[in-house]
Structures are given as structure tokens and as C-alpha cells.
Amino acid sequence: TRHRPKVAIICGSGLGVLADALQHSDSFKYSDIPNFPQSTVQGHAGQLVFGELRGTACVCMKGRFHMYEGHQPAKVTFPIRVFKLLGVKILIVTNAAGSLADDYKTGDVMIIKDHINLLGLAGQNPLIGPNIEQFGPRFPPMTSAYDKDLCKLAMDICKRLGYTCVHKGIYCMVSGPNFETVAEARFLHSLGADAVGMSTAAEVVVAKHCGLRVFGLSLITNQVKKDYSEKGSVNHDDVLGVSKMRAEMLKALVSEMIAEVCGCACLLLD
Template sequence: MEHNIYRKDQISHEDYQKSADWLLSQTQHRPKIAIICGSGLGLLAEVLQFQDSFKYSEIPGFPHSTVQGHAGRLVFGELRGKTCVCMQGRFHMYEGYSLSKVTFPVRVFKLLGVETLIVTNAAGSLADSYHCGDIMIIKDHINIPGLAGLNPLNGPNDDKFGPRFPPMSGAYDKDLRKLAFDICKSLGMSKFVQEGVYCMVGGPNFESVAEAGLLHRLGADAVGMSTAPEVVVAQHCGVRVFGLSLITNKVVRRYGDSDTVDHQAVLEVSAMRAAALQELVAELVGRMDMNNNTAM
């Protein structure tokens, strides 16, 4: 008897469509932009106008967020004249979810008509030049779970979403990154804005000194426990991506350093920089040209 090791976690196209159809029946909003809010960054959703919001527990097929700092709501509304859908809280491997569940909303967004995904996260800095409170525009990622075979695209490929072997070499849209830098300059944010490589690890523990040293030598500038699977799935289904990391702590890379990190400290730094991050995302959304799927 043949056994399919992926069958347990496999989600059918009909499952995604069921969630999308339910949402389309509950709101008049038809979003072209989706925003995923990381730890402590859920205030981005609060600035949407003409809101319709739904608890994850209300939406067919949606997992439930269990992490402090993640509200667990899907919020539809308008931001700078553009219709958006915003996730107040995301899902993580360390909560016990399969990666197909972690990335479930991204494919639902595609079926809603979303063309651009903005991902935000809280991350620890590995680069010596970074400081707590810096905003890092993500230019690339290192997906440690993916390299180890934990990939949301495992199992039979759904050709309705994308190809069997999608490229990741241009995962983070260069035009949106350039636009973001121009916006940061005009808003006077350049002094605390960086561009770098985000590394995803599985968590939930923070990194050991040896692990941090390894990730730094691999070329990572910041490290966190999310984002890469969502970006992989977005790329697979043809949704362009822009990513931001809020640097909330310095990762300990040397024995004897007295620095430590805890989740509460992450939330405190997120609250400190929330307004700047919110302003940057709002301005970016406002200046997107949705007709040509490019930046203005």
C-alpha cells in the first residue's frame, strides 16, 4: 500500500477557495495589497479606514494565533486610497503548525485578488552596525528550515497557484525597495534605516552564541522566526513582496557578553518604533501604482 507522507498536512485548492469565498461574502472590500504584521506591529491595522475585521477563529480554515503581541484578526480597509487586508498576528512553526498552515493566508490572499504582500517582523541584529530600533529593508533571506527540507511547497504541486520549482533569486521586489529608501529619505528616517539579509530559524528559543556566530558568517544581518515561508508561497503564486524587519535586540555573538533578550523587550522596542514603521508602510502603499504593478 502506497503511503503519502504529505497527506496529513496537505491542503486542497478547495480549502483555500472556501476561506476566500467566505471572506468575499462578508466584506465589500477587494484588496490588492496584503500586510502581515509581526510581533508588536499590529497597530498598522488600526490605521485602515472603513474597516471590516474578522477574528481568525471565525474564518473557515484559518489557524489561531497564540503569541503575545499578535491580536489574531484579519482587518480589511483602505490605506491612502488603496484597499488592503491586514493580518494582526501571524502563525509560526514553533506554535506547532505545519508550514502549509503557517502560509495558509497567503494563498487565500491570492484568491482574494491580492497582488502585493508586505511582510513585517521583529528581528534580532547580527550585524555590528545595527542598533535596536533600526528598520531593516529586507533584500534577501536565508531560510534555514527550508534548507533542511521544511518547505511549505513540499508535497504535490498545485499548478493553479504556481510552478513546481519557483525561483527565489528576486523574492524581494527591487522597485519597492528603492521606493522605500526614497520615502525614508523624504521622511527623515534614513539614519535608522538599513538594508540587509534576514535569516529565519525555527525557534522558539533564541539563538546560542555558536549559532549566532554561524548565522553571521553565513551572511545574515538579522534573525527571526517567521517570514521566509510566507515569502516562498507568495513567490510561488506570483505575488510581489516587500519586507521590513524591526530590529528589537542585539543577538549575543560573543561569550561573556551580558546582553540577554526576552519577548517583552521585543514588544517594548516595537512600540517605540511603531509610528515610524506605520508611516513608512502607509506612504509606500500610497505611492504604489497598482495598474502597472510597479512603484510610482
């Protein structure tokens, strides 16, 4: 491919259409890329797409890797270091997530302000093992994992586009693959998490370690039950259904973000 991406986008469950925004695109199947894991989850196509979005060269992971697929944390996050070596400066992560916050509705968007890397805290951190100094320091800070300027820009864009169901909140990564019990949901909520999912935090830790700027979006695809009296249960098809319904909205938001970031002197990529 002739594209030399500055921005990488990871598509969450059912959000592969974000990659369709790329023009003059070149696609590579994960199975054709040396050392890349394979996508095994429905809603994750398994293609790396290079192209241009509003004049900026981007690379898009149409399908991410999860630990519940049997991968070690370092394997799940392997593509992030590939992006770094390709010259990427900004990582945009998206995911489908369940809501723990009382005021989030299904279909809402949460701009990720911070995360709780529950697996990382419990010893499943992608940076465990010999540190590769070429990428970053042994003890990287994580106090501003999600770029404040990019968060603010996203809020402004949402206002301009007339999106009202947008929040800023905290994402908690769990391993899955089962969805949470009521007691677990209460526990995560009491920790301060607004949304829960089975991805993202590990990718962000590796991205920050190697100096990428990160912006994250969760699409709220379901309400996580925090009360035994609440009826019904979530399944992956429902998650994909909501993603499909809201994917165009996320596509517009991500496109605007990239257009603004690359046109704004204060957010210059280099």
C-alpha cells in the same frame, strides 16, 4: 466586507497597530474563519482586518502564525494563498528581528533584500508536497524574492521622511522558539545573515510561488549576542517593547509605500 484588497500586510510581533491605519475597516477573528489557525503568541491579536489605506484596498493580518506554535509550514503560510485568491498583488511582510550585523542598533529598520530560509533548506519548506499548478510551478525561482523596485521606493521614502537608521540586509528564518546561542549567532552571521527571526521566509516563498510581489521590513528589536563576554539576554517582552516604540514609524513608512505604489504608473498593480 465590500473591500477587494490589492495589498496584504502581515504585522510582525507587536506591530498590530499597522492595521489601525486602515479606514472603513471590517475585522474578522481568526476563530471565525474556516481553516484559519489561531494566534497563540502575545503581540499577535488574531484578526484579519480589511480596509482602505490611502485609497487602496488592503487586508492586514493582525497576528501571524509561527512553526514553533506547532503548525506545519503549509499551515503557517495558508493565509498567503487566501490573499492570492482574494486578488492581492503585493505582499508587505513585517517582523521583529534580532540583529547579527555589527552596525545595526536596536530600533533600526532593515529593508529585507533577501532571505536565508534555513528551515526550508533543511526540509521544512512550505512547498513540499504535491504542487498545486493553479498557484505556481513545481520549481519556482527565488533569485528575486524581494521586489527591487519596492526596496528602492522604500529607501527613497525613508530618505524623504528623514529616517536615518535604515539598512538593507538579509533576514534568516529559524524555527525558534528559543533565542539563539552565541555559537548559533556566529554561525548565522557567517552565513551572511544580518538579522534573525522566526517567521517571514516561509510566507515569502509561498507568495513568490503564486506570483505576488513582495516587500519586507524587519524592525531590529534586540542585538543577538555573538560574544560570550556580552551581558544580558533577550526576552519577548523586550521585543514587544521596542516594537511598540517604533510602530508609528513603521506605520508611516508602510502608508507612504502603499500611497506611492498605487499612484505610480511603473508599479501599477494590474
